[in-house]
Amino acid sequence: MPGSRTHLPLLVVSGLFFGAAYFTSRFPDVPGASAGSYVSTFLMALPATLALFHYLGARRAIRSLVSVSLFAFAIEATGVATGFPYGRFYYGDALGPLVFGLAPYLLPVSYAPLVIGAVAAAYRPGNPRIVPWILRSAALLVLMDGVLDPGAAALGFWIWPDGGAYYGVPLTNYFGWLLSGALAAALLLTAGHWRGRPPPGLLDSAIIAMAFWTGVAVFSGLAIPALLGFVLLAFLFHQRHIFRAHVGRPSKPG
Numbered sequence: 538m539p540g541s542r543t544h545l546p547l548l549v550v551s552g553l554f555f556g557a558a559y560f561t562s563r564f565p566d567v568p569g570a571s572a573g574s575y576v577s578t579f580l581m582a583l584p585a586t587l588a589l590f591h592y593l594g595a596r597r598a599i600r601s602l603v604s605v606s607l608f609a610f611a612i613e614a615t616g617v618a619t620g621f622p623y624g625r626f627y628y629g630d631a632l633g634p635l636v637f638g639l640a641p642y643l644l645p646v647s648y649a650p651l652v653i654g655a656v657a658a659a660y661r662p663g664n665p666r667i668v669p670w671i672l673r674s675a676a677l678l679v680l681m682d683g684v685l686d687p688g689a690a691a692l693g694f695w696i697w698p699d700g701g702a703y704y705g706v707p708l709t710n711y712f713g714w715l716l717s718g719a720l721a722a723a724l725l726l727t728a729g730h731w732r733g734r735p736p737p738g739l740l741d742s743a744i745i746a747m748a749f750w751t752g753v754a755v756f757s758g759l760a761i762p763a764l765l766g767f768v769l770l771a772f773l774f775h776q777r778h779i780f781r782a783h784v785g786r787p788s789k790p791g
Contacts, residue, residue, distance in 0.1 A: 626695050
């Protein structure tokens with residue numbers, strides 16, 4: 538991998554989370570699993586959160602995170618209550634207490650870093666217009682969910698009572714992710730007023746999350762999500778390498 542030395546700490550952490558997926562998949566009911574899940578979720582989110590504060594400053598970073606978090610609760614609660622836009626599903630007990638019995642309290646901690654990573658990875662210096670940037674971000678989020686959702690369903694994190702064509706997940710879910718991903722990306726970009734090339738650290742939480750969920754897919758025997766996960770990891774590392782190579786260089790305003 539190009540620039541592998543600069544990626545070494547991230548590769549090590551990603552490898553640890555990939556390995557943790559084995560125990561999550563094979564021993565879901567081991568004592569302390571819930572506490573471990575909460576801690577790991579916060580640890581996954583930490584790199585992108587810190588990078589966002591460094592990139593945007595405290596006020597814009599807080600505004601961005603609050604906006605995306607409130608949106609995450611709103612869209613997921615709507616989805617559970619009405620079936621729109623994802624299809625009929627509900628959350629299992631593994632993710633802990635639910636806000637109004639609909640969506641987990643920890644939802645923004647896992648959702649916001651994926652949005653941050655997708656928006657950062659979708660940046661193109663030669664095409665900084667916001668609408669194409671939003672659409673690229675949404676498409677990338679749909680692909681990420683192609684890894685995440687089958688694994689989460691296999692672990693019982695959420696349940697699709699009617700099943701679906703893609704490892705038990707209905708295809709309506711991905712149309713819903715395209716819509717919600719576009720809205721979340723638009724919120725993040727407008728609330729934060731992103732300018733210039735994103736720093737490589739904004740990708741780190743998404744990389745770690747994809748390593749974990751790719752591991753879940755591998756150890757759960759989900760062939761297509763596993764393959765997609767490895768492709769996405771290669772892409773995200775490639776984008777990070779490009780951003781890293783341009784650190785300190787001027788870039789076109791985004």
